Amino acid sequence: MAAERSGGGDPARTLALLWRTPREPKQVGRKPKVSVDQIVTAAIAVADREGLGAMSMARVAQELTVGTMSLYTHVPGKAELIDLMTDTVLQERELTPEGTWRERIKHYADRTRAVYQAHPWMRDVSMVRPPLGPGLMDGQEFVLAALADSGLEPRQVTVAHVAVEGFVHGAAASEVDDQQLAATTGESGDTWWGARQVFWDDYFDVERYPAMTALWNAGAYDTEGTLADHVHTSWDYGLDRLLDGIEGGMR
Amino acid sequence: MAAERSGGGDPARTLALLWRTPREPKQVGRKPKVSVDQIVTAAIAVADREGLGAMSMARVAQELTVGTMSLYTHVPGKAELIDLMTDTVLQERELTPEGTWRERIKHYADRTRAVYQAHPWMRDVSMVRPPLGPGLMDGQEFVLAALADSGLEPRQVTVAHVAVEGFVHGAAASEVDDQQLAATTGESGDTWWGARQVFWDDYFDVERYPAMTALWNAGAYDTEGTLADHVHTSWDYGLDRLLDGIEGGMR
DNA sequence: TATTCTTTCCGTATGGCCTACGGAAATGGG
DNA sequence: CCCATTTCCGTAGGCCATACGGAAAGAATA
Structure with missing residues (x-):
């Protein structure tokens, strides 16, 4: 299946959920059995364990012992739920602004990597139209602040x-991709490559690939x-090297 | 849905398909209505037009006016079909080894980018366990040859x-992600961001985000x-900058 | 020509997915 | 007790991949 997309329906509704706009407590009507937070937590748990492909509305509802359609009372749809999941795990980064601008960028990379490690399904989430919630925005601010301290021109920043x-x-996505596949298919990366030994025996052509040889x-x-070590x-x-280049380009 | 994965079943069978091992022409039996090449071409056409999510076995069969299950005579399954599609479009790069090592890497990046532009569904294909076909291998050889000429130690290469x-x-994936979304959802990136003007009006906090401000x-x-221009x-x-860094690291 | 063998074609069935719709159930106030 | 309000959720429609097994087609053989 294609990558999960986010940001489906009404932007105002989604933003209100992302920023948890305190809706005035309802005085009247049936008491809710589940909250948005519970749904998001359960969805993250399912995706962590079984991948985003297994995170169906039915599966999440089952996790909460609730009917599938009950979820739609609290969340507009699956796309918005993924937005909420994404922003929630991005908030786990807890970025601390210490050290040089380079150290801070490395720190950001480390913390982001940790999020992907803990939640490999992030690989399947597209970030070109990201959820504009606190998790994402705090990260953007952190990186922009670091780059602004580096001495680059605003436009260059x-x-x-x-x-x-x-x-x-x-990088984080690519790194966990292998682990996610290992978990989903039950075959590790090393095993997978091992099973393709046939390739080197039967198809690899020394003449065609001199540099590799x-x-x-x-x-x-x-x-x-x-x-996994090598990739890391x-x-x-x-x-x-990228940061070297950015640093060198300023002089 | 989660990203499409490739490399499913029997490696030997898949490799034979990728390298089009000339199977001895069958002298006996019913004549095939379709060939592997026709299936791959039709699948690429569907994915180009409607995205990888729409590229179902039924949809491809319909394209060829053939029963769905007929495809399974020629291709083991959907995962292997995606492998074939991927390697086929990677072959479109036609890499010409001219110029300095840097120019060749830039050339490689341009050609690869062009593949993603022409086939945006490549974004949804995971490359951690890639199809070991000619399209992929030729690209690897090209990059390795360029880097070997740069003067790096073999291990560093x-x-x-x-x-x-x-x-x-x-980079190529991220760049076309937006276009793919535009095609699938019918909403351009600029339109999407425009619809989120609400965010800047109602949620953006100047105090919380001083660097951005x-x-x-x-x-x-x-x-x-x-x-799209900015991303490019x-x-x-x-x-x-990455190549600057690699170059600088050698001295 | 009739039979047999090989290969390809493909209808059916299973078990999944998202979510529109509309009615049932629960809750607090009058 | 009734009613407005809110939440819960069963049903149904229309997608998906693919295992299975029999029908159909073509060539060699008798």
Whole structure:
């Protein structure tokens, strides 16, 4: 299936939910069995355990021992529920503004990475039309403040912001993608690659791929550690080089 | 729905399809109404027009005026079909090895970006367990050859490779995400943001977000052009800074 | 020509998904 | 006790992937 999309219906209604606008307590009528917070928490729990694909309205309702359609009283639909889930887990980052601007960006990357690790379904959430809630906004402010301290021109700050934000989310997403697949399919990344040994035996053509062959012969792929370790190392390297470049471009 | 995953069943069967291992022509039996190539082409056409979510087996079969289950004679399942689609469009890149290593990486990024532009559903395809077909492998070889020419140590080449490859695919994916959403939902990115004007009016807190406010007041957001233009500019900037960093790290 | 063998085609059935609709049930106030 | 209000939720419609098994088509053989 295609990636989950957010931001469906009426923006005003969704924003009110994201910022938990205190609706005046109803004096009249039937008492609610569930709250928005309970629904969001249950949905996150299901997605954490079984992936976003398994997070159906029916499944969440079951978790709360409530009829499926009851959820629609509190939440406009599935897209908005995903918005709420996303902003909620982004709030877990607890960003502390300490150190140089570079240290703060690294801190932001670490905390964001931790969110993806704890909630691998974030990989499936598109961030191009993000939920404009406190979790997202606080993160944006944090990065913009750091970049503004770096000495870049205002216009350059906004450009660098998109690049950094994209890199961080992209890296975090890619990193957990493997874990999510491992959980969903029951096959680890290393096992998956192992099962494709056939490829190197039957299809890999040394003449067609000289650079790869040379690297292989140079021992570049003789390394310890799991696939996940390598990916993590590479992303760390990439962020450092990106920040190097941003720093160097100012002089 | 969660992102489409590939690489489902028997690796040997999938690899044979990806490399189009010439199966000896059947002398006996009923003549096939459709070929693997026709199925892949039709599937790509549907996904291009209506998104990967609309690319159902039934929809593809309908396109070919064939029964749904007939497809399963030629293709093991939907996951493998997506593998075939992915590798096929990656082959469209036609990478020409000219210029410095930096120019070649930029060329690779441009060509890959063009693939995503032409086939926005690529955003929904996970590349952590990619189809090991000619389209993917040729791209890997191209990038590795460029990085090997840069003077990096073999071990460093493999690390930089993951970072660059990840950045390029991430950037391309993010860039078309907006377009895909526009096509699927019928609402452009600019329209979407416009509808969320309410946010700035009712929820944005100047005290809570001083850096954003300062940038706004400095005119950093007073720019011409569409959202898509800005995103493109930022990714270009990001790749250049990443390559700057890689270049600088060698000295 | 009739039979047999091989291959492809595809109808049916199962069990899932989201959510529009409308009525039932619960609650507090008059 | 009644009624306005609010929440709960069963039903139903229209999607999806794919396992299974039999029908249909073509070529070789008798």
